[in-house]
Amino acid sequence: MPKEFIVAIELGSSKMTGIAGQKNLDGSITVLSVVEEKSESCIRKGVVYNMEKTGQALTNIIKSLRSNLKQEITHVYVGVGGQSIHSEKNVIIKELPDNTQVTQEMINEKMDENRNMSYTEQDILDAVTQEYKVDNQYQLDPVGIQCNRLEGNFLNILWRKKFYNSLNTCFDNAGIAIAEMYLAPLALADNVLTETERRSGCLLVDLGAETTTVSIYYKGLLRFLTVIPLGSNNITKDLTSLQIEESVAERLKLKYASAYTDNKDIKDGISYQIDKDRKVDCRKFIEIVEARVEEIIENVWFQIPNEYTDKLLGGIILTGGGSNMPNIDTAFRQYTHIEKIRIAKFVIPTIHSNDPKINVHDGTMNTILSLLAKGDMNCAGEEIRNDLFKNAAAAEGRPGTVADRRQKIRDPKVTTGSGIVLTAAEKQELEDARKKREAEEEEARIAAEELERKKAEEKKENSWGHKFLNKLKKFGQNIISEDE
Secondary structure (H helix, E strand, C coil): CCCCCEEEEEECCCEEEEEEEEECCCCCEEEEEEEEEECCCCEECCEECCHHHHHHHHHHHHHHHHHHHCEEECCEEEEECCCCCEEEEEEEEEEEEEEEECCHHHHHHHHHHHHCCCECCEEEEEEEEEEEEECCEEECCCCCCEEEEEEEEEEEEEEEHHHHHHHHHHHHHCCCCEEEEEEHHHHHHHHHCCHHHHHHCEEEEEECCCCEEEEEEECCEEEEEEEECCCHHHHHHHHHHHCCCHHHHHHHHHHHCCCCCCHHHCCCCCEEECCCCCEEEHHHHHHHHHHHHHHHHHHHHHHCCHHHCCCCCCEEEEECHHHHCCCHHHHHHHHHCCCCEEECCCCCCCEECCCHHHHCCCCCCHHHHHHHHHCCCCCEEEECCCCHHHHHHHHHCCCCCHHHHCCCCCCHHHHCCCCEECCHHHHHHHHHHHHHHHHHHHHHHHHHHHHHHHHHHHHHHHCHHHHHHHHHHHHHHHHHHHHC
C-alpha cells in the first residue's frame, strides 16, 4: 500500500521550494524530501513574470520530488504571496425593523455581499470577519441578538487579478493539480505566532529577499496586511555601488553586514577585504547597509495604522531570511521604540528532518513548512515501479486541474478568514453555480408572474362586474341579430 504524504510549493523571489512530508499521530511532521529551483529569472517580488520559465521550474520540482519519493504526486498545496497583496476594510450596514432578531441567514447575506465587492483590477483572495456592530455594541457572533441596526466589519485581502491569473496558468500549463491555495502570510502567522501574541496584539514582519510582508494581529484576528517591495536583495544591490559584482556584494553582506552598529564600535582605519587587490572602508560599508535597513524598517512602521501602534503588547516578531542579519532586532528597537522583539527562527510544530536546510533553523524555511503544516489531503499517488511503460501511462493519465481531483468545492463562508484562496477552477465552478442559480431564480420569477397574471384573469372573469358586462354584451349581440 503506498505511503501517504503532503506536498507543498512556495514561489519565492530567490528560489522556488517544493517539500513533501508526513504528519505523525503525535502532531509532529516528518520531512521526506526538499527540492529547490532558482527563480530570479521568472519570479520578481514574489510574483510570476515569466510564465514559461516558472512552469518549467515547477515541472522540475515535481519530477525531483517524484524521483526522491518513488511515488506519483496527485496534487499540491500552494502558497500565495508577493507584491500588491494588501488588506482593505469594508463596512456593510443594514437598517432593520424594530427588535429584529439576527439570524445566521442575515450573517451569510452580509458575507456574500462583502465577497461580491468589486475592486478595480483586483481580486478578493480572502475575507476576514472583524466583528459585527449590533446597534452600539460590538459582537463576534451576533446571531440571536435583537437590534435595529446591523453593521458587518470585514478585512478583505486583495491581489492584482493579473498576478492571480498568471499563477494559476503556470500550474495549469505544467499539468500540476492544486489541492488548495493558501495565503502564505496567514499560513506563516498560524505557525510562528503564539496564541498570546495574536490575542494581545503583535506585528509580524517577514523579511524576504525582494519583499517584506507586514501583518498585524489583535484580539486573535488579522487586522492589517501589506507587502512592501523592499527586501535584503536591495542591500546587496546598494553594495554594488562599491564597483563590485552582485555575487561579491552578496558574499560581503553575509560576512560583514550588521543591521545596527554603535558609533563607538566603529574604529577608523578598519577595512573589509573585497578581493586580493581591493578593500572597502568599514565605515562606508556600514553606512550603505544601515541606510537601506533603516529604509525598510521605516517603511514597515509607516504602514501600520495609527489605531494599532499602541496595541502591540505582544511585541514585534521577525522572521524570514533577512531576520538573520546581526542586530536586526536592535535596529527595529531603535526605530520603533518597542522593546519586546522576538526572532522566529523556526515554526512552532515539531519537525523531524535530516535535511540541513531544514535543521539550520534560520527562518528561511518557515513559510514552506507552514504550508506543509496546513495540508490535510493525501497528495501521494501510485508507487513508481521500474516498468517504464506502466509509469508513462500513469503519468499520462494524471489529472491536470483541481476540478478533476476535488469531490466538492468548499463553501467560501466556511473558509472565511482561514487563508484559503479559491483557485481559478473553484472560482469558475462558483461562477457557473451562481449563473445557474440566477437563471433558475429568473425562471421561477417569470413563472410566478405568469401564475399571478392567470389568477388575476380568472378573478376578473369570475367577478360580478365582469359577469354582468358579459351578459350585457351577449344581450346586445342578441338584439342586433334579431333585427337582422
